[in-house]
Amino acid sequence: MNREELQAMGEREQEKQQSYRCRLLCCASTPCLSSGATAVIETFKQVIKEHDLEAEVAITSTGCMGPCSRGPLVTVQVNGQQDVIYEQVTPELAREIALAHAAAEPKTVEKNILPGDLAFFTKQKKVVLSNSGLIDPDRLESYVARGGYSALAHALREMTPMEVCETIIKSGLRGRGGAGYPSGLKWDLVRKAPGDKKYVIANGDEGDPGAYMDRTLMESDPHRVLEGMAIAGYAVGADQGFIYVRGEYPIAAKRLENAIRIAERRGLLGGRVLDSSFNFRVDIRIGAGAFVCGEETALMASIMGRRGQPWPRPPYPAQKGLWGFPTLINNVETFGNIAPIIENGAEWYASIGTEKSKGTKIFALAGTVETTGLIEVPMGISLREIVFDIGGGIPGGREFKAAQTGGPSGGCIPAEHLDTPVDYESLSRLGSIMGSGGLVVMDDTSCMPDVAKFFMEFCMDESCGKCVPCRVGTVQLHQILEHITNGSATQEDLDKLEELCIMMKETSLCGLGQSAPNPLLSTLKYFRQEYEAHIANRTCPAEKCTFTEVPPLQLTEELQRRARLAKTDSEVS
Amino acid sequence: MATTSKHKTAPAKMETVHTDPRYKLVDRTLKRLHYQQDALIEVLHTAQEAFGFLNDDLMIYIARALKLPQSWVYGVATFYHFFSLEPQGEHTCVVCMGTACYVKRSAEIVATIQKEFGIAPGETTPDGKLSLATARCLGSCGLAPVLVIDDEVLGKETPEGTVQRIKEVITTTPDTGAATDVAVAQPQEEHQS
Numbered sequence: 001m002n003r004e005e006l007q008a009m010g011e012r013e014q015e016k017q018q019s020y021r022c023r024l025l026c027c028a029s030t031p032c033l034s035s036g037a038t039a040v041i042e043t044f045k046q047v048i049k050e051h052d053l054e055a056e057v058a059i060t061s062t063g064c065m066g067p068c069s070r071g072p073l074v075t076v077q078v079n080g081q082q083d084v085i086y087e088q089v090t091p092e093l094a095r096e097i098a099l100a101h102a103a104a105e106p107k108t109v110e111k112n113i114l115p116g117d118l119a120f121f122t123k124q125k126k127v128v129l130s131n132s133g134l135i136d137p138d139r140l141e142s143y144v145a146r147g148g149y150s151a152l153a154h155a156l157r158e159m160t161p162m163e164v165c166e167t168i169i170k171s172g173l174r175g176r177g178g179a180g181y182p183s184g185l186k187w188d189l190v191r192k193a194p195g196d197k198k199y200v201i202a203n204g205d206e207g208d209p210g211a212y213m214d215r216t217l218m219e220s221d222p223h224r225v226l227e228g229m230a231i232a233g234y235a236v237g238a239d240q241g242f243i244y245v246r247g248e249y250p251i252a253a254k255r256l257e258n259a260i261r262i263a264e265r266r267g268l269l270g271g272r273v274l275d276s277s278f279n280f281r282v283d284i285r286i287g288a289g290a291f292v293c294g295e296e297t298a299l300m301a302s303i304m305g306r307r308g309q310p311w312p313r314p315p316y317p318a319q320k321g322l323w324g325f326p327t328l329i330n331n332v333e334t335f336g337n338i339a340p341i342i343e344n345g346a347e348w349y350a351s352i353g354t355e356k357s358k359g360t361k362i363f364a365l366a367g368t369v370e371t372t373g374l375i376e377v378p379m380g381i382s383l384r385e386i387v388f389d390i391g392g393g394i395p396g397g398r399e400f401k402a403a404q405t406g407g408p409s410g411g412c413i414p415a416e417h418l419d420t421p422v423d424y425e426s427l428s429r430l431g432s433i434m435g436s437g438g439l440v441v442m443d444d445t446s447c448m449p450d451v452a453k454f455f456m457e458f459c460m461d462e463s464c465g466k467c468v469p470c471r472v473g474t475v476q477l478h479q480i481l482e483h484i485t486n487g488s489a490t491q492e493d494l495d496k497l498e499e500l501c502i503m504m505k506e507t508s509l510c511g512l513g514q515s516a517p518n519p520l521l522s523t524l525k526y527f528r529q530e531y532e533a534h535i536a537n538r539t540c541p542a543e544k545c546t547f548t549e550v551p552p553l554q555l556t557e558e559l560q561r562r563a564r565l566a567k568t569d570s571e572v573s
Numbered sequence: 574m575a576t577t578s579k580h581k582t583a584p585a586k587m588e589t590v591h592t593d594p595r596y597k598l599v600d601r602t603l604k605r606l607h608y609q610q611d612a613l614i615e616v617l618h619t620a621q622e623a624f625g626f627l628n629d630d631l632m633i634y635i636a637r638a639l640k641l642p643q644s645w646v647y648g649v650a651t652f653y654h655f656f657s658l659e660p661q662g663e664h665t666c667v668v669c670m671g672t673a674c675y676v677k678r679s680a681e682i683v684a685t686i687q688k689e690f691g692i693a694p695g696e697t698t699p700d701g702k703l704s705l706a707t708a709r710c711l712g713s714c715g716l717a718p719v720l721v722i723d724d725e726v727l728g729k730e731t732p733e734g735t736v737q738r739i740k741e742v743i744t745t746t747p748d749t750g751a752a753t754d755v756a757v758a759q760p761q762e763e764h765q766s
Contacts, residue, residue: 031713034726068715209671212712247618247655248711288614288653291709305611307652366673366714373715404672440672440714454675458709464652 001267002275003153006144013145018079020058022101025075026089027133028061029219030212030251031373032071036090037061040072043094048102057102060142063220065133067120068373075133076101076108085114119389120371125352125378127360128336132220137255140262143223149268151342155231156276159342164235165191168338170346172358177203177294177331178406178435179511180357180424186328189318190236193326198238200229201322201329203299204245204252207291208407209458211438213362214332216374218245218252221336222259226282228335230269231342233280236328241282242303243332247289257284291408291462295510296329298464309466310510331436333362353379357423361434367404367441370395377422384418387441398443402526406435408455408462409515411522412448431522433515447542448527449534452520453481459516470513473504477520484531487538487547490554494531498524595623596634603638610639613649617656626657654709662697662704664742666735669719671710679718683707685732686739702743 001009017023026032026041044059065073070087074094077083078101086097086109093112100107114121126132135142143149155164169184190198202225206214218225229241245253260282264270271279285303292298293308300322302308321327337359341349350358357379363386366372370392377386383403387393394400402412411432413420420426424434442451460474480497483489501517508514524531533539538547602619606612616639620631627650636646650656668674668683683694686705690698697704713719716728720735722742727735 030726031715031728034713034716034719034728068713071715206712207709209675209710210673210714211710212714215712248708286615286618288618288655289709290653302614303611305609305613305615305649307649309652364714366717367676372673372717407672438672438714440676442676446676451676454672462709 003150003157006149006153006268006274009141010144010147010150013141017058017145021056021079022106023058023060023077024098024101025060025062025077025134027063027065027071027073029064029216031068032064032073033251035071035088037072039091040074040089040094043091044098047095047098051099051102053102057098060136061138062134063132063137064129064216064374066124066373066375067114067371069371070114070373073114073133078106081106082116084108085116086112087114088112120373120375120392123381123385123390124376125360126376127340127349127352128217128224128333128362129220129374129376130340131224132216135221137220137222138258140223140259140266140268143221147343148223148339149227149274151339152227152230152234152268153274155234155342156274156278161191161235161237164231164342167341167346168235171341171349172346172353172356173334173337173341173349174357174424175331176333176337176361176436178409178433180434183330183334186318186330187232187235189316190238190326190328193319195326197240197325198236199322199325199327200233200236200238200241201296201299201303201327202229202241202243202332202335203294203296203329204243204249204332205287205294205299206246206249206332206436207294207462208409208436208438210364210366210404210440211407211436212364213374213437215246215249215252217332217336217362218243218249219255222252222256223263224339225256225332225335226259226263226269228338229282230273230280231338232328232330232335234278236326238328239279239281241280242285242322243282244285244287244293244299244303246287253284253286260284290464291458292464292510292512295512298510299329300327307464309464310512312509333436354421354423356425361422361437363437363439365391365439365441367439368394368396368398368443368445369441379423380421382419382421383413386422386439387418391441394441394443396443398445400441401444401446402442402448402523404432404440404442404451404519405438406433406518407438408458409433409511409518410435410438411518412442412451412526413522414526431518431525433518445542445544447485447540447544448523448530449481449484450540450542450544452523453478453485455519456481456516459512463512463516467507467509467513469504469507470509470516473500473508473513474516476500477504477517481520483549484534485540485545486549487534487545488549488551489535490551491535494535598623599631599635600638603635608639610641613639613641613646614653617646617650621656626660628658659697660701663702664723664739665704665706665721666739667706667708667711667721668694669709669711669713669717669721670707671712671714671717671719673714674710674718677717679720679730682718682720682730682732682735685736689736690739703739 072089074086074089096109100109165188173183174180204214290308293302295310297310298308317327353359360376360378362376404412456478460478463470463474465471480493599620632646636643692705694707711719718730719728
């Protein structure tokens with residue numbers, strides 16, 4: 001396929017879509033599927049068949065629409081009218097919706113409608129997720145109709161690899177996996193690295209509990225990720241890409257596999273991409289459940305079929321990666337940003353966000369908040385806007401206590417910092433990180449030492465065991481936290497806790513160990529009084545912990561006390 | 574990255590040793606990936622899908638086919654949580670322990686199941702009916718707390734409702750008895766987790 005054919009394909013699909021009087025889009029990503037989207041789609045099909053409307057009404061299973069807790073979600077598009085979104089659609093309601101909208105005089109069903117001016121939608125800015133919820137992830141045509149692969153065609157035809165790297169540098173895009181390294185610089189390093197073979201890896205091993213941005217992007221818009229990877233391959237001079245998908249995401253892997261097959265058949269991947277001299281193959285690697293594999297060197301070990309243990313850097317993957325060749329490794333979400341940047345230009349992208357953090361970021365908003373789901377917001381938006389405007393506040397009249405960002409590598413942000421702009425620098429100043437974008441809201445029923453213990457247990461379980469500070473440190477930290485939450489800790493334990501945290505941060509081999517103490521340190525920083533209440537008063541302010549143990553007897557103190565007693569006794573006698 | 578032609582002849586002999594048809598599935602994956610040593614994880618995935626768990630014979634078989642030391646294969650199989658070296662129960666209940674679920678008290682659900690059925694996470698009931706497991710994050714945080722019983726993803730759960738549902742699942746399905754059926758039925762469940 002060449003560029004003209006690509007364009008023709010998009011136009012044909014657009015015409016086809018406009019020929020339908022009404023389009024029913026039903027979300028078919030994991031959360032909606034588990035709340036019953038399959039039955040809704042079946043009902044739509046049945047109704048269309050019963051009333052013989054195949055030529056006038058189209059049914060599309062799309063990717064994520066956003067407010068996951070309100071699923072299954074259905075969007076109805078009628079030509080010349082505003083889209084209507086329905087929440088919590090049951091098969092009965094689906095029948096009503098299909099009949100009302102497909103009628104010769106389309107009507108809306110006045111039930112379960114999500115208002116279009118809801119802050120959840122209006123405060124967002126969709127760049128990476130611009131297609132999500134509107135296209136069928138299993139059909140290449142629907143992606144192409146929305147301008148898909150034209151950025152790749154543009155890059156191949158009109159840009160040199162150096163120009164592509166420069167555009168990415170100018171856009172200010174930073175890695176969306178968490179650390180926020182400037183992506184363009186990384187690309188340029190790989191481009192300049194000597195090597196007759198180079199690789200591109202998309203990191204889709206999203207192990208953070210509470211984060212599911214990558215899964216949603218891979219499920220909702222797999223071609224967007226592949227296009228980004230192909231552009232990266234062209235820019236750095238690689239002809240082989242790997243996409244590493246978590247084992248827990250079977251639907252994402254299936255849709256990606258399907259997308260790769262279709263793209264290869266149409267000449268958008270594989271040999272001679274878009275009739276140019278550029279070749280690019282993509283293979284999927286399925287993870288097997290190890291959080292440490294999100295770390296780049298561990299991930300590469302896993303791709304090579306070994307235990308996912310990290311190795312020391314430098315040399316960085318950009319010089320020496322997979323099988324010793326220069327390797328570009330980026331998060332799936334980073335690749336999702338590439339096509340819009342090439343399409344609209346670096347200046348456009350750089351105009352979104354803050355001075356040092358450009359563009360938008362996807363967050364998985366979860367926890368005790370009214371509307372949970374997936375959101376994409378411009379960098380620099382305040383946490384308050386995310387939690388109270390987009391998320392709709394805390395349910396049940398409870399109080400906001402903290403927002404946890406960045407999962408086990410991140411930290412908790414307390415209520416007094418709700419107005420902080422969300423960007424890489426502000427978050428790290430608060431002792432948290434952007435991370436891959438999990439944002440868990442907690443109300444006053446959450447006990448902070450208990451939350452810290454939860455994350456430490458996670459890191460203890462997931463430590464690969466290669467370096468001692470991480471392997472032993474996580475166990476010790478977890479044990480002390482266990483003592484704090486069961487009532488057997490002493491003041492000394494608290495000092496030891498801090499000392500250990502700093503030691504682990506400074507001496508661990510990879511990101512897992514270096515960042516494992518973060519949740520603990522940040523809760524200590526903002527909620528120290530809670531730790532002290534556990535130790536000194538043996539009370540849990542959140543009334544969550546049960547104190548089953550007692551602090552060990554301090555022998556020296558006890559002996560001194562007895563000696564004093566003995567002295568007074570002898571004096572008396 | 575050792576892919577030489579001599580690798581391709583060795584496993585062919587072994588196919589005759591194993592009469593179990595499930596080894597064919599493993600062989601097919603081995604062949605598709607050209608007996609490359611770095612395809613180990615993929616092969617283990619297929620093997621677990623076919624057998625439900627990885628027993629010693631299976632790991633030795635894979636080690637020979639890929640010309641890797643047995644300790645290497647064992648090391649990889651035990652490193653990743655996804656691979657199980659023990660047979661699983663007829664039904665599985667996977668409780669998500671992600672942050673969002675934890676904040677919404679999924680630990681209480683696990684404790685209730687543990688008390689009701691007498692098994693800790695990672696264990697199977699003595700009659701082989703139920704395996705309890707916990708997952709790091711199922712990525713359905715919007716529906717927290719989430720759990721998966723066999724193939725079914727259940728969101729917004731309560732401890733009582735979960736125990737009730739597990740009892741229903743265990744009692745309504747007929748006792749298949751044969752161990753092989755259990756093993757074959759397992760892969761989809763594993764995938765869900």
